[in-house]
Amino acid sequence: MSSLASSGPTAVPTSIVCDAAMSAYNFGPNHPMSPKRLELTARLARELGIFELPQVTLAESFVASDDELATVHSREYIAAVRRVGADPTLSDPDRGLGTDDDPAFAGMHEASARLGGASLAAADAIIAGTALRAVNFGGGMHHAAREKASGFCIYNDAAMAIVRLLDSGVSKVAYIDIDAHHGDGTQDIFWNDPRVLTISMHESGLTLFPGTGFANDIGGPDAQGTAVNVSLPAGTGDAGWLRAFHAVVPQLVEAFEADVIVSQHGCDSHRDDDLSHLNTSVDAQREAALSVAALADRVCSGRWIATGGGGYNIVSVVPRVWGHLMAVVAGRPVPLRTAVPEPWREYVREHYGKVAPLLMGEDADTWWRSWEVGYNPSDALDRTVMATRKAVFPLYGLDPWFD
Numbered sequence: 001m002s003s004l005a006s007s008g009p010t011a012v013p014t015s016i017v018c019d020a021a022m023s024a025y026n027f028g029p030n031h032p033m034s035p036k037r038l039e040l041t042a043r044l045a046r047e048l049g050i051f052e053l054p055q056v057t058l059a060e061s062f063v064a065s066d067d068e069l070a071t072v073h074s075r076e077y078i079a080a081v082r083r084v085g086a087d088p089t090l091s092d093p094d095r096g097l098g099t100d101d102d103p104a105f106a107g108m109h110e111a112s113a114r115l116g117g118a119s120l121a122a123a124d125a126i127i128a129g130t131a132l133r134a135v136n137f138g139g140g141m142h143h144a145a146r147e148k149a150s151g152f153c154i155y156n157d158a159a160m161a162i163v164r165l166l167d168s169g170v171s172k173v174a175y176i177d178i179d180a181h182h183g184d185g186t187q188d189i190f191w192n193d194p195r196v197l198t199i200s201m202h203e204s205g206l207t208l209f210p211g212t213g214f215a216n217d218i219g220g221p222d223a224q225g226t227a228v229n230v231s232l233p234a235g236t237g238d239a240g241w242l243r244a245f246h247a248v249v250p251q252l253v254e255a256f257e258a259d260v261i262v263s264q265h266g267c268d269s270h271r272d273d274d275l276s277h278l279n280t281s282v283d284a285q286r287e288a289a290l291s292v293a294a295l296a297d298r299v300c301s302g303r304w305i306a307t308g309g310g311g312y313n314i315v316s317v318v319p320r321v322w323g324h325l326m327a328v329v330a331g332r333p334v335p336l337r338t339a340v341p342e343p344w345r346e347y348v349r350e351h352y353g354k355v356a357p358l359l360m361g362e363d364a365d366t367w368w369r370s371w372e373v374g375y376n377p378s379d380a381l382d383r384t385v386m387a388t389r390k391a392v393f394p395l396y397g398l399d400p401w402f403d
């Protein structure tokens with residue numbers, strides 16, 4: 001029996017891209033970006049009944065064409081990915097291909113272009129009006145730059161979806177990136193484009209790859225204030241993470257008057273993820289998704305594309321966070337006290353020899369202190385949030401102290 005109610009007043013027409021072919025994006029058995037995270041996420045979502053909700057339509061991915069890839073990448077770079085993917089004994093370290101982070105593998109071009117096609121499919125559903133919202137949990141390859149692969153990312157699917165929206169007549173897109181790592185590739189692609197607001201909230205580049213994304217990085221000369229960075233101190237937990245989000249993101253997305261939100265929900269900020277030094281919970285990440293949903297409703301008439309991203313604890317973190325994400329997008333959030341479906345736990349036991357969590361939540365305390373209550377200059381988190389607010393808020397007529 002499904003653990004979700006089958007319909008209700010807040011149900012939102014939602015397209016979810018779910019396609020086993022996306023598992024071809026595979027850097028090999030010793031690489032942290034295992035395609036198994038997609039399979040386990042899809043399996044959990046199905047067991048939770050999310051795919052059977054009447055407002056949900058499942059969509060397939062496709063391999064993006066060179067012309068589609070060229071909306072955000074150079075032709076030379078696409079040719080290089082094709083070359084290395086056709087012969088993985090080659091490498092092109094200047095373009096980040098065939099490196100430790102982005103090892104070459106057979107079919108790399110097609111597999112990477114398919115993730116791009118999946119986010120284009122999400123955008124197409126919204127443009128066609130068949131859905132108000134869409135999810136591509138296999139996307140969010142935010143380190144991919146115009147001319148270079150980086151940090152497990154070859155083609156920047158979210159950037160491609162954003163360009164697709166703009167080309168269809170959408171005026172302004174807000175990109176919200178809450179992955180533990182700076183969304184450098186997406187930011188750089190739109191650095192000087194006033195139509196796209198990129199906000200990245202991440203662990204400081206002083207302690208984490210890729211080492212960029214500080215408060216004073218605010219966009220190019222024609223687009224000042226449309227790049228926003230919140231550079232969190234290592235060790236930030238739920239209260240600080242949610243406080244920072246709410247002190248920056250809603251104010252700017254509203255002031256920017258975005259028409260559509262595209263968000264990246266890398267879940268590697270979780271305390272049990274080894275690739276960052278942030279300490280969030282599943283509960284806090286669900287809370288952030290709910291806040292993006294509310295923002296999409298308030299500012300964008302509901303229109304929202306959500307992607308996955310980083311996330312390397314593939315049993316206890318990734319499937320739950322993205323399961324929650326899909327349910328939130330569809331307007332049918334899964335309560336935190338919901339039991340993780342036993343068939344899924346059994347599957348994990350059999351195939352991974354691991355004990356899966358019992359509940360969809362972690363009983364975390366997600367209380368956070370609102371900025372309106374005050375700012376503490378001796379607190380490292382508050383100082384970094386204030387630095388961001390001071391750098392950008394005045395450009396929108398907002399007050400860094402009080403708004």
Ligand SMILES: [Zn+2]
Nearest residue numbers: 179181268310
């Ligand atoms: Zn990450």
